[in-house]
Amino acid sequence: MGDPQILAKGWDPISPAEAGWTFVSFAVHTVPAGQTFPLPADDHERAVVPLAGSAIADIADQHWEFGGRDNVFAGLGYCLYVPRDTAASLTAVTDVEIAVAAAPATTRHQPVLVTPDDTQIEMRGGGNASRQVNSLMLPDFPADRLHVIEVWTPGGNWSSFPPHKHEHDREGEAELEETYYYRLRDEENGWALQRVYSPEREFELTAPVRDGDLLLIPWGYHTTVAAHGHDLYYLNVLAGPASKRTLQAHQDPCLAPVQADWPSVGMDSRLPIVPRYPR
Template structure:
């Protein structure tokens, strides 16, 4: 079984099940100059494509989609192109492009779907300094086999994924999910956050700073994140587990669940929402 770990920007290029020591989640970020293309062969995995910056064009099985366009992850909600298993695709950068690619082995073949900002509810979760903004691109109700894709923005000084929770299927209804957190900071040179993953029953503790381009692999354990004061944080959350299970049901750390009691009185952080629905497009 794999262990939760943080991989630093520049020290990883692709997360594979073999590298992570798990079964389902593959993740990478492609950086393509305008006009260039990348071909991905058909295989047994379903894929999700999320432009982090720039605009992409995808061609697959006689269909074509143009999507993305935000200048950065802090300038608009995401687009997400879902393609089913056994689908070859060519991704072309219409502008300079950073695009996240998530994949997981699939047992069923679904239809392609393009999710746009029009399809996303802007959800403000938590309260007080545990307030954050969530954009759910692929939730359990999405017509896919295993992949879940979620964007989260956390204002500087705030906690996210709080109270700490986990997905291990230790009790009925709790999901069994592998999970990645891919981080971007509004100030990429100086920005940072803290990531904690812990498991009392295993005697495990991981508490480390994370910076722009880092990624955390979470096969098990309670986890939570806090953005440093003055440093707004984004993370792209990829989850996948055994099919046909499609649930994000989590188990919270019961010792910290009482934090919710103060949220109604505290209200949502007045800085939220700070991500516009529509990005500026050149």
């Protein structure tokens, strides 16, 4: 398995072979209005999240129109779950930018469309570690391996904090491959800092990330901080070998105690920074 790495905007679709791991595939596609994007049937389950624009999905006799936000800061996302052995076609109503995550699956579940009405406007953390979360596919979702979450972090705040890892299958921790796909409200000038580290592997990655970059996290503690004045979004995809769906994480024991102060500090008053639906 390879090291954690950041791929600059313009990266090619990621398969497990390119990532150096076993489960997660990830791609972002732009489909012009009126064109159709096929998803052929295979042994992978997929999650389709429109980042901008609207599309119509056809799966057998089911027909959904979904999406509609101008960008990821305009409203919560939709997520279309396409099970294994299931063909789907997506027809762009407007120009549409869509993220497609995939993982091998052993069980065929039913197609599901998750809408903004199906999720909570959730705030996590406290103080300058406050962020907004939209949980599209959590462990209780009827799927095999895929988990999908949207996260918005106000400028100057920390996210995925305290740093945590999904590295080993053991009590309180699950082995999960993970990707972060970043977008910045200011696409040209916005940036954040990403840290991935592993004392046991003597590994350290601390680097700026910008709009359109992609992080691959096969192992290691990780956390992100948005630059002051630059709101950050990332689409978080996880999948792993565990037979039971779980997102258990092991927090860095050196930093885990800081969250004890969050109830007294309270939530960042800027949250939520994204409405359920575009205004």
